[in-house]
Amino acid sequence: MGYIIIQLVLMVGLAPLINGIIKKVKAFSQKRKGAPILQMYYDIGKLLKKEMVVSETSSWIYKAAPYVVFGSTAAAALLVPAVTNAGGLNAAFSGGDVLVLLYTLALGRFFLMLAGLDTGSTFGGMGSSREGMISSLMEPSILIGLFTLGLASGSLSIKMIMSESLSKVCPIADPVYIIIFFVLVIVLLAETCRIPVDDPATHLELTMVHEAMILEYSGRQLALMELAAAVKQLILMTLIVNIFFPITAVLPAGVPGVAIMIILYIVRIVLLAVVIGVVEVCIVKLRFFSIPNLAALSFILAIIGFVNYFVIGR
Amino acid sequence: MALVDYKLLISEAFSEAQVKVIEKRADGVIYAEADPEFIRKAAKLFVHDNGCILLTLFACDERKEAGKFGIYYAFGDRKRGEVIVIKTAVETEFLSISRDVPAASLYEREIKDMFGVVPQGHPDGRRFVFHGNWPGGSFPLRKDFDRKHKPEFMKRPLYFQKVQGSGTYEIPVGPVHAGIIEPGHFRFSVAGEPIINLEAQLYFVHKGIEKLSEGMTFEKVFYISERISGDETFSNSLAYCQAVEKIAGVKVPKRAAFTRMVFAELERLICHFGDLSGICTDVAYGFAWSHFNLLRIWSYQLADELCGVRFLRSVNAVGGVRKDFLRGKNSIMNEYLDKIEAELKDIMHICRRNNLLRDRTEHTGILENKAAVDLNAVGPGGRASGVRCDARKAFAYEEYDSVAWDEIVLKDGDVASRMEVKARECFESIKIMRQAGVVLLNDELGRTGQASGLNDGCKEESNNAVRIEITQLPPDTWALGITESSRGENVHFVMTDSEGNISRYKVRTPSYCNWPALCIAVNGNIVPDFPLINKSFNLSYAGNDL
Numbered sequence: 001m002g003y004i005i006i007q008l009v010l011m012v013g014l015a016p017l018i019n020g021i022i023k024k025v026k027a028f029s030q031k032r033k034g035a036p037i038l039q040m041y042y043d044i045g046k047l048l049k050k051e052m053v054v055s056e057t058s059s060w061i062y063k064a065a066p067y068v069v070f071g072s073t074a075a076a077a078l079l080v081p082a083v084t085n086a087g088g089l090n091a092a093f094s095g096g097d098v099l100v101l102l103y104t105l106a107l108g109r110f111f112l113m114l115a116g117l118d119t120g121s122t123f124g125g126m127g128s129s130r131e132g133m134i135s136s137l138m139e140p141s142i143l144i145g146l147f148t149l150g151l152a153s154g155s156l157s158i159k160m161i162m163s164e165s166l167s168k169v170c171p172i173a174d175p176v177y178i179i180i181f182f183v184l185v186i187v188l189l190a191e192t193c194r195i196p197v198d199d200p201a202t203h204l205e206l207t208m209v210h211e212a213m214i215l216e217y218s219g220r221q222l223a224l225m226e227l228a229a230a231v232k233q234l235i236l237m238t239l240i241v242n243i244f245f246p247i248t249a250v251l252p253a254g255v256p257g258v259a260i261m262i263i264l265y266i267v268r269i270v271l272l273a274v275v276i277g278v279v280e281v282c283i284v285k286l287r288f289f290s291i292p293n294l295a296a297l298s299f300i301l302a303i304i305g306f307v308n309y310f311v312i313g314r
Numbered sequence: 315m316a317l318v319d320y321k322l323l324i325s326e327a328f329s330e331a332q333v334k335v336i337e338k339r340a341d342g343v344i345y346a347e348a349d350p351e352f353i354r355k356a357a358k359l360f361v362h363d364n365g366c367i368l369l370t371l372f373a374c375d376e377r378k379e380a381g382k383f384g385i386y387y388a389f390g391d392r393k394r395g396e397v398i399v400i401k402t403a404v405e406t407e408f409l410s411i412s413r414d415v416p417a418a419s420l421y422e423r424e425i426k427d428m429f430g431v432v433p434q435g436h437p438d439g440r441r442f443v444f445h446g447n448w449p450g451g452s453f454p455l456r457k458d459f460d461r462k463h464k465p466e467f468m469k470r471p472l473y474f475q476k477v478q479g480s481g482t483y484e485i486p487v488g489p490v491h492a493g494i495i496e497p498g499h500f501r502f503s504v505a506g507e508p509i510i511n512l513e514a515q516l517y518f519v520h521k522g523i524e525k526l527s528e529g530m531t532f533e534k535v536f537y538i539s540e541r542i543s544g545d546e547t548f549s550n551s552l553a554y555c556q557a558v559e560k561i562a563g564v565k566v567p568k569r570a571a572f573t574r575m576v577f578a579e580l581e582r583l584i585c586h587f588g589d590l591s592g593i594c595t596d597v598a599y600g601f602a603w604s605h606f607n608l609l610r611i612w613s614y615q616l617a618d619e620l621c622g623v624r625f626l627r628s629v630n631a632v633g634g635v636r637k638d639f640l641r642g643k644n645s646i647m648n649e650y651l652d653k654i655e656a657e658l659k660d661i662m663h664i665c666r667r668n669n670l671l672r673d674r675t676e677h678t679g680i681l682e683n684k685a686a687v688d689l690n691a692v693g694p695g696g697r698a699s700g701v702r703c704d705a706r707k708a709f710a711y712e713e714y715d716s717v718a719w720d721e722i723v724l725k726d727g728d729v730a731s732r733m734e735v736k737a738r739e740c741f742e743s744i745k746i747m748r749q750a751g752v753v754l755l756n757d758e759l760g761r762t763g764q765a766s767g768l769n770d771g772c773k774e775e776s777n778n779a780v781r782i783e784i785t786q787l788p789p790d791t792w793a794l795g796i797t798e799s800s801r802g803e804n805v806h807f808v809m810t811d812s813e814g815n816i817s818r819y820k821v822r823t824p825s826y827c828n829w830p831a832l833c834i835a836v837n838g839n840i841v842p843d844f845p846l847i848n849k850s851f852n853l854s855y856a857g858n859d860l
Contacts, residue, residue: 029604030600031608032604122487126841204596283670284599
C-alpha cells in the first residue's frame with residue numbers, strides 16, 4: 001500500500017518537473033535564461049484557481065474528458081513501478097500487463113480525441129484527426145517492441161519485464177534491448193507530442209496536434225489535461241529508464257533503500273529529460289506527411305528486435 | 315536589347331485621340347492621357363508586348379475640377395527603368411483590364427469599393443476592402459465623403475469561393491489568432507490535409523491613411539507615411555520623400571543619399587533576420603531561431619547607435635535626412651557589421667547543412683514563375699521565383715547605382731529559395747552599407763577621389779549638408795516615389811492640390827502585390843505547412859490594409 005501511494009505521488013508530482021527541465025535545456029541552447037524549472041507547477045496552480053469557459057455547443061463528453069483523461073493516465077501510472085529495487089517490484093501490481101498499460105492510455109487518448117471533436121471548432125477536429133493518425137502509426141511499433149521484451153522475460157507483465165532487466169548486468173548492451181530502446185525513444189517523442197512530431201511550444205493553430213485538441217479548455221480542466229500529458233510522458237520515460245537502465249545494486253529493503261532508489265530514479269529521469277531536450281534542440285519538426293516514415297523506422301526497428309530475439313536467443 | 319522609346323511607341327500604336335502623350339516629365343516619367351475605350355489595348359501593349367509591369371492603379375476624385383474620376387495606370391519597365399503613367403477620365407464605370415493583366419484585379423476592386431466607380435467586365439464582382447458590415451452607397455475616398463461620418467453597421471454574408479465534392483471542407487482561421495499577430499481571416503478549402511483553395515480576407519486594420527492625408531500639408535503626411543507599417547518605416551517614408559522631392563524639383567545632397575541608403579539597408583537587415591528566425595520557429599528549429607533573433611537584436615542595437623531610434627522613425631526628412639547621423643559613426647558601424655556578417659555566415663552554414671530543415675523548406679509552397687510574373691509578385695517572394703524585380707536596380711534611386719552589389723535571383727520559388735534569397739540579400743546589404751560608409755568617411759575627412767564633391771568637403775556638423783529645406787510644394791502636380799523595402803517594391807503616389815497641400819496620397823506596398831501570390835503558392839500544400847509558407851513571404855497586414 002505504501003508503495004502505491006509513493007508511486008502515485010512520485011509520478012504525478014514529478015511529471016511537471018520534466019517539462020521544466022526540457023524547456024530549460026532548450027533555453028540554454030538559445031542563449032536564453034528561460035522560465036524557472038518549476039514553471040509548470042505554477043501554471044497548474046494558477047489554472048486550478050481560474051474560472052472555466054465552456055463552449056455552449058459542447059456536450060457531456062467535453063466536461064467528462066479531462067477527468068477520464070487524467071484518471072486513466074493516473075491509473076496507468078500505477079502500472080509502471082518507479083521503484084524497482086528494494087522490494088518495490090514485489091509490491092507492484094502484478095496484473096500490470098503491457099496491454100493493460102497501453103490500452104489504459106488509449107482510453108485517455110480516445111476521450112481526448114472525442115473532446116477535440118466535441119466543441120465543433122476547426123482546430124479541435126484537425127488535432128483529433130492528426131492524433132488519430134499518429135497514434136495508429138505508432139501503436140504497432142510500441143506493441144511489438146514491448147512484446148519482444150515480453151518474449152525475453154517470458155511474460156507480458158511489466159513487473160516481470162523489469163525484473164528480467166534487473167537480472168541482467170547491463171541490459172542496454174543486449175542486442176535485442178538496444179534496438180527496442182531506440183523504438184521506445186521514437187515512440188516517446190511521438191506519443192508525447194514532442195519535436196519532431198509536434199511542437200509543444202507552437203502558437204500556430206494550423207500545425208498543432210495535442211495543443212489543438214485542448215485548445216478550447218480553460219481553468220481546472222486545462223490543468224488536468226496538461227498534467228495528464230506530463231504524467232503520460234513520465235510513464236514512458238519510467239519504462240525506458242527502468243527497463244534499459246535499471247539500478248541493479250542490492251539495497252536494503254525498507255525506508256533507507258526506498259529513499260535511495262527514489263533519488264536514483266529521479267536522477268535517471270532528469271538525465272533522460274536532458275537528453276530529450278538536446279534531441280529537440282538538434283532536430284526540426286518533420287513535415288506532417290513524413291511522420292509515417294518515422295513510424296516506419298520505429299516499426300522496422302521493432303521487427304528487427306523481434307527477429308533478433310529468435311536469431312540470438314536469450 | 316534595343317531601347318524602346320515609349321513616346322514613339324505610343325504615338326505609333328495609337329492616334330492622338332486614343333492615347334496622347336502629354337509630356338516626359340522632369341523625373342523621366344512619361345505621362346499620357348487615354349480615351350477610356352483604349353485602355354485595354356494600351357495595357358496589352360505595355361504588359362504583353364513590352365514586358366512592363368503594372369506598378370499601381372488607382373483613382374482620384376477629380377469631379378470638382380474636371381467633372382470626372384481620373385483613373386491612373388502606372389506601368390513600369392524594369393529592364394530600362396522607365397515609368398509610364400496613363401490617365402483616363404471616367405464617370406461611373408471604367409473598362410477592366412484584369413482579364414489581360416491579372417495583377418490589376420485587386421486595384422480595380424478597390425476602386426469599386428472606395429470610389430463607387432465600377433470596373434466593367436471584371437471577373438470578380440465581390441467586395442474587397444469592405445466586409446459585410448459596410449453599407450452600400452458609401453464611398454470613403456470620394457471628396458464629398460466626410461471623414462468623420464460613421465455609417466450604419468450592416469450584417470451581410472461573406473462570400474468565399476466554394477469548393478465542393480466529397481470529403482472537402484472549409485477551415486476558417488482568424489482574424490484573431492493564437493499568437494500575437496496582425497488580424498487576417500483565412501478560408502482554407504481542404505480535402506483532408508491538402509489545401510485546394512485559400513482565400514485571405516484582409517482589411518481588418520484599415521486605418522484610412524489615404525483619406526486622412528487629403529488636405530494635409532506635406533510635412534504632416536510625412537509622419538503618416540512613417541506609420542504605414544511598423545517594420546517598413548524607413549522605406550515607406552523614403553518613397554514618400556522621393557515623391558515629394560520630385561514634386562518640388564529637389565535633388566537631395568549626396569551625403570543624405572548615402573545616409574539614406576545605410577538606413578534603408580539596415581532596415582532590410584532587421585526585417586530579413588526577423589523573417590529568417592520566423593521561418594525557423596515555424597519548423598521548431600529553436601537553435602537557428604534564437605541565433606537569427608540575436609542578429610536582429612544586434613541590428614537594432616546598431617540602429618540605436620547610429621540614430622538613437624531602433625525603429626528608424628524620424629530619421630528621414632523631406633529633402634534629405636534630419637541630421638548628419640553617420641558623422642563619425644563609421645568604425646562602430648563596421649564593428650557591428652563584421653560581427654553580424656561572421657555570425658550570419660556560421661548560422662547559414664549550419665542551416666544549409668541541416669537535412670531535416672531542407673526537407674521541410676524545399677518544394678514547399680512553390681510560387682511558379684508564371685504566377686509570380688502575372689500577379690507581379692515583388693521582393694524576395696518574386697526574386698525567389700526568378701523575377702528580376704529589385705527596385706534598387708530597376709528604378710535606381712539615391713546612390714544605389716554607384717555602389718557594387720548584386721541582385722539575388724533564384725528560380726525554384728519554394729520556401730528554401732525565399733529563405734536563401736533573404737539570407738544572401740543580407741550579405742549584399744552589408745556590402746552596400748560598408749561601401750556607403752567608406753564614401754561618407756572619405757567625405758568627412760575631405761579626401762578626394764570617390765567622395766569629391768559631396769557637400770564641398772563640409773567638415774563642421776551642419777544639417778544643411780544633409781537636408782534641403784522645402785517650404786512649399788507647387789500646386790496641382792504629382793509624382794511617384796519607388797523604393798525597395800525588405801518585402802519588395804513600394805510605390806507611393808503624391809498629388810498636390812491648388813494650395814500645394816496633399817490632395818491624393820496613394821500607397822501601394824509590396825504586401826498588396828504578394829498576398830494573392832501567397833494564396834496561389836499555398837495551393838496543393840498541406841495545412842500544417844501554411845504557417846511556414848506564410849512566414850517565408852512574411853507579408854504585412856497593416857501595410858496592405860492602409
